[in-house]
Amino acid sequence: MTVVITAFERSPDGGKGLARDTRVRWALEEAGQTYEVRLVSFSAMKQPAHLRLHPFGQIPTYEEGDLTLFETGAIVLHLAQRHAGLLPSDANARARAISWMFAALNTVEPPILDLTIAKFQEGDKPWANERLPLVEDRIRHRLVQLSARLGDAAWLDGAFSAGDLMMVSVLLRLRPSGILDEFPGLFAYVARGEARPAYQRAFAAQWAINAAKPEAG
Amino acid sequence: MTVVITAFERSPDGGKGLARDTRVRWALEEAGQTYEVRLVSFSAMKQPAHLRLHPFGQIPTYEEGDLTLFETGAIVLHLAQRHAGLLPSDANARARAISWMFAALNTVEPPILDLTIAKFQEGDKPWANERLPLVEDRIRHRLVQLSARLGDAAWLDGAFSAGDLMMVSVLLRLRPSGILDEFPGLFAYVARGEARPAYQRAFAAQWAINAAKPEAG
Known part of the structure; x- marks a missing residue:
């Protein structure tokens, strides 16, 4: 089909x-x-x-x-x-990989979307410069936690999964901001995703x- | 278990x-x-x-x-x-219900979360009052679209599903703001959710x- x-x-x-x-x-x-x-x-x-x-x-x-x-x-x-x-065959591992999909979309992406809004929809507002660091710090707060969980692992939970696909995709949106460079572990994680054929x-x-x-x- | x-x-x-x-x-x-x-x-x-x-x-x-x-x-x-x-048995209907779960969490909830941030984390900032209408209008933009899709239906796609559970839960966060009252169809939709035993x-x-x-x- x-x-x-x-x-x-x-x-x-x-x-x-x-x-x-x-x-x-x-x-x-x-x-x-x-x-x-x-x-x-x-x-x-x-x-x-x-x-x-x-x-x-x-x-x-x-x-x-x-x-x-x-x-x-x-x-x-x-x-x-x-x-x-895109998903492990073990039922529990599968459910955990799906947790990471939702985490990417509902926990990590919203503060990143806010940065896009701050720059492109509110960039000309009088508060733009003063507010930007608050928006960026909310992103950093999440990345500190994500980075701690990833640690030295290649992927978030065992083998590459749809959870990683979504998390890498969400983090990629940060590249223009330079924030990703502050987290070498996540920077390398994103690069691993991008390197996949x-x-x-x-x-x-x-x-x-x-x-x-x-x-x- | x-x-x-x-x-x-x-x-x-x-x-x-x-x-x-x-x-x-x-x-x-x-x-x-x-x-x-x-x-x-x-x-x-x-x-x-x-x-x-x-x-x-x-x-x-x-x-x-x-x-x-x-x-x-x-x-x-x-x-x-x-x-x-919580999900229909037909495979296609099931996939569509899951679409609504993601829509609730990744499309409708982010602007609603922004309202919470604007009020509780940035409520004391100098830009708070001037910025609030922008945040509210981004919510209204989504609710106009959601309301148009729901129309006169009881639920988003056939029978009540996990998609409705999530959408109603997300919309409930709006109640204190009064914005939900501007959308009678969605207001009634949320009330239907709340009325479930x-x-x-x-x-x-x-x-x-x-x-x-x-x-x-």
């Missing part, structure tokens, strides 16, 4: 791989699944045809026969539960679409 | 049911599972014994024999996958612990 995902016609990051379709592409590559991509413009994302697929008017979406999914976490979990390569293929695929296009305003 | 969850010794909300253990209690009640609760003080949550269970020093955690889980989303999903009552039992259980205690600073 053909899998079709959606991605930005022109990614706001100009192809740095930070748009969420890269996470889904990475999961598809880890699972060895082929897929097609339908590109969506910013204006089309807000139209009824796309809102039927994604109630919040975002990308990516996932279509496979009769099934339509939205939310990157749900799509990656769907793939991980149906194909080898499946990530490389996913990155290259989104780069091929975005590289030739100027960055969106 | 005995299930043990952790909860605040004294919830910051004084028993309003907004602490995340209520979500897990609700899922356990929907699934008809008994459980025990270990209360944890704010200082104990930051100690190694608790950090072994929860790397980010939060509640709730979930222990069942050899298995320890953290992250409310992962715990609720674990329960939903193992017991009837399983929610009532979960709420009562956390209330019994917190009601007699003064609110934490």
Whole structure:
């Protein structure tokens, strides 16, 4: 059954791989699944045809026969539960890997999203400079804890899993800020994720679409 | 096998049911599972014994024999996958219900958490009053979309599911702000969730612990 995902016609990051379709592409590559991509413009994302697929008017979406999914976490979990390569087979280890997926999306990503908001939506506000250190410190608070848990391990809980895929993807958003450089263990963890052939293929695929296009305003 | 969850010794909300253990209690009640609760003080949550269970020093955690889980989303999903009552049996409907769990936690909750941060962590900052409407409008943006999708339906996708459990729980955090009152459809949706006997039992259980205690600073 053909899998079709959606991605930005022109990614706001100009192809740095930070748009969420890269996470889904990475999961598809880890699972060895082929897929097609339908590109969506910013204006089309807000139209009824796309809102039927994604109630919040975002990308990516996932279509496979009769099934339509939205939310990157749900799509990656769907793939991980149906194909080898993204979750351990032991039931307990599997549940723990899923804990890390939720931790990435609900505990680590929100303060990182706040940094994006502070820079791009509130960067011109009178409080922007004074508030920024507070936002960054909330990120550091989480990274200290994450770093302590990871320790010297290669991945968060045994072998590479969808939990690592999601955590690495979330941490990658921090690269432009320089905050990741303050945590050598996490910096190396992210580099391990990026070095995976499946990530490389996913990155290259989104780069091929975005590289030739100027960055969106 | 005995299930043990952790909860605040004294919830910051004084028993309003907004602490995340209520979500897990609700899922356990929907699934008809008994459980025990270990209360944890704010200082104990930051100690190694608790950090072994929860790397980010939060509640709730979930222990069942050899298995320890953290992250409310992962715990609720674990329960939903193992017991009837929280996910449809059809595979596609099940995947869609899980999409709503992730949507609640990664798309709808982050702007709502920002409101909590704006009020309780930045309420004394010079920008607090001027910035608040921006934070509230980011919530409204999501609620307009959510409200449009819900329409006149009782639940987000067919029968009540873990997706609704999580979305209602996330929206409940908005009640003190008054923003929920601006969306009658969502207000009624939340009320439907609260009216479920399983929610009532979960709420009562956390209330019994917190009601007699003064609110934490």
